[in-house]
Each structure stands twice: as C-alpha cells, then as structure tokens.
Amino acid sequence: MPLHAAAATQIYTFSDVHALSQGLDKYVAKLSEEAIRRHGKFTVAISGGSLPKQLSAVLKHNQTVDFSKWIVYFADERCVPLDHEDSNYLLSKKELFDYVNIPAENIHTINPELVDDPEEAAEDYISQMTGTFATKDSVRFPVFDLILLGIGPDGHTCSLFPDHELLKENEAWCVSITDSPKPPPCRITLTFPVLNHAHNVAFVVAGEGKQDVLHHILDTAGHLPAQMVKPTTGSLSWFLDDAAAAKVTSTTQKGLERL
Ligand SMILES: O=C(O)[C@H](O)[C@@H](O)[C@H](O)[C@H](O)COP(=O)(O)O
Numbered sequence: 559m560p561l562h563a564a565a566a567t568q569i570y571t572f573s574d575v576h577a578l579s580q581g582l583d584k585y586v587a588k589l590s591e592e593a594i595r596r597h598g599k600f601t602v603a604i605s606g607g608s609l610p611k612q613l614s615a616v617l618k619h620n621q622t623v624d625f626s627k628w629i630v631y632f633a634d635e636r637c638v639p640l641d642h643e644d645s646n647y648l649l650s651k652k653e654l655f656d657y658v659n660i661p662a663e664n665i666h667t668i669n670p671e672l673v674d675d676p677e678e679a680a681e682d683y684i685s686q687m688t689g690t691f692a693t694k695d696s697v698r699f700p701v702f703d704l705i706l707l708g709i710g711p712d713g714h715t716c717s718l719f720p721d722h723e724l725l726k727e728n729e730a731w732c733v734s735i736t737d738s739p740k741p742p743p744c745r746i747t748l749t750f751p752v753l754n755h756a757h758n759v760a761f762v763v764a765g766e767g768k769q770d771v772l773h774h775i776l777d778t779a780g781h782l783p784a785q786m787v788k789p790t791t792g793s794l795s796w797f798l799d800d801a802a803a804a805k806v807t808s809t810t811q812k813g814l815e816r817l
Pocket of ligand 1: 605606607608609633634635636646707708709710711714715716717740
C-alpha cells in the first residue's frame with residue numbers, strides 16, 4: 559500500500575468495512591513504526607462511535623506493532639464513569655485495549671472522579687497532555703502522531719458540533735461541552751488547534767448513512783466542523799468504504815486510491 563504522509567489530502571476507498579479495517583491496520587502500523595523510530599513512542603487520539611471497531615478489527619491481531627510504546631488519548635470522551643455503556647474508553651477497551659499490550663498508565667482517560675464536573679475534567683485532561691507533550695521549551699499545542707476522527711451525519715467531529723461556540727476555541731487544548739446535541743450531553747473534547755497541529759489526521763467513515771454529509775464535506779466549500787480540520791503541516795487522510803463514498807464526486811477523487 560503506497561502509504562505516504564503527504565501534506566495534501568489523501569482519500570482511500572475500500573470495498574467494504576473489513577477491507578477498510580485492513581487498510582487502517584497497515585496505515586496505523588506504518589505510522590506507529592515511524593513514530594517509535596523517531597521519538598520512542600506513538601501518541602494517538604481515538605474517537606468514539608463506530609471508529610474503535612473499524613480501527614481494531616484487524617489491528618488487534620497485529621503482531622508487529624509495538625503497542626507497549628503507544629500513548630493513547632481520546633479525541634473526545636463522555637462525562638460518564640469508565641464502566642458506563644456510553645464511555646468511549648470502555649468502547650476502545652472492548653475493541654482494542656483488551657487484545658494488545660498498551661500499558662494501562664499510557665491510556666489517558668477522563669478522570670473518573672471529575673465526570674460530574676466537565677470543566678474540571680477538561681482541565682485535568684490538559685494536565686495529562688502537558689505531562690505527555692511538554693518539552694524543555696514551552697509547548698503551545700500538543701503534536702499527536704495520529705488523531706483518528708469520525709463524522710456525524712451533521713458534520714460534527716469529536717464533540718465539536720455545527721454552529722457551536724466551541725468551534726471558535728483557539729487556545730485551550732481540551733474543553734467541556736454540556737449541551738451536546740448527540741447524547742450524552744456532557745463531554746470533553748480536543749479542540750481544532752490540537753487537531754490541526756497533529757502530524758497525521760485520519761477520518762474513518764463507513765456506511766451509506768454518511769453519503770450525503772461526506773459529499774457535502776468533500777465536494778463543497780463549507781464550515782462544517784469536519785471541514786475545519788486542516789492540519790497546518792500534517793497529513794489529512796480519509797478512509798472510506800464504498801457505501802459512504804458513493805456520492806463523493808470532487809476532484810479530490812483524483813487522490814482516490816484503492817488499497
Ligand atoms: O464520542 C463520540 O460521539 C464520537 O467521538 C463522535 O464524534 C463520533 O466520531 C461521531 O459521532 C461519528 O459516530 P459514528 O461513527 O458512530 O457515526
């Protein structure tokens with residue numbers, strides 16, 4: 559698979575969700591190897607929804623990835639206990655963490671003692687990231703090796719929703735939201751400055767239910783949250799199954815590669 563971290567947008571399409579998971583396995587394994595070689599670790603932020611299952615279906619059996627060097631954050635997380643059915647941590651635990659040897663201390667969850675105080679929970683998450691990303695020089699924004707994102711039918715990503723005040727946040731690394739249109743209402747979420755400072759950002763989108771929003775995002779100029787993800791120097795990739803990509807017609811399709 560001709561993987562390269564081009565600065566441009568790269569769109570990969572797959573015949574079905576299993577092929578998409580196979581493509582993600584190769585993509586993530588390559589980025590993980592490169593990052594570990596470069597700085598001894600692989601810092602990754604994972605979204606919730608259908609992404610963890612799509613990400614992990616093949617990757618959880620990968621025997622070459624050094625998961626012991628992974629440092630995991632969540633692109634967004636619900637303000638619920640870690641054993642709650644709505645927890646993104648629990649979802650990724652069931653789909654991936656239970657199968658691979660990521661050290662528990664390297665999996666950065668929302669502080670379970672702060673789930674009833676979203677603002678405090680967001681501040682605590684920033685403190686956790688400071689521990690991971692701070693260097694001897696002051697670091698303005700954390701630089702993840704990879705951020706994995708989904709999109710909702712309304713074009714939201716993470717817990718950044720259309721027309722929400724949080725879209726304007728350009729300083730804080732993580733913020734809380736208490737009026738999420740997608741339940742549950744209280745969450746913490748990474749912000750656009752963090753998303754757009756990542757070395758690599760990949761959207762993973764599958765299913766015919768995403769056809770219209772994906773057509774809007776990739777074929778029209780606009781300001782949906784997913785359209786505001788524009789890595790300053792990093793790569794932006796789309797991993798799509800054919801069902802989701804059916805209405806994508808833009809010239810970016812020239813970047814379409816079958817993996
Ligand atoms: O915590 C969340 O709800 C997710 O992070 C959210 O941003 C998700 O990625 C989209 O809503 C897409 O969800 P689906 O992939 O399930 O459609």
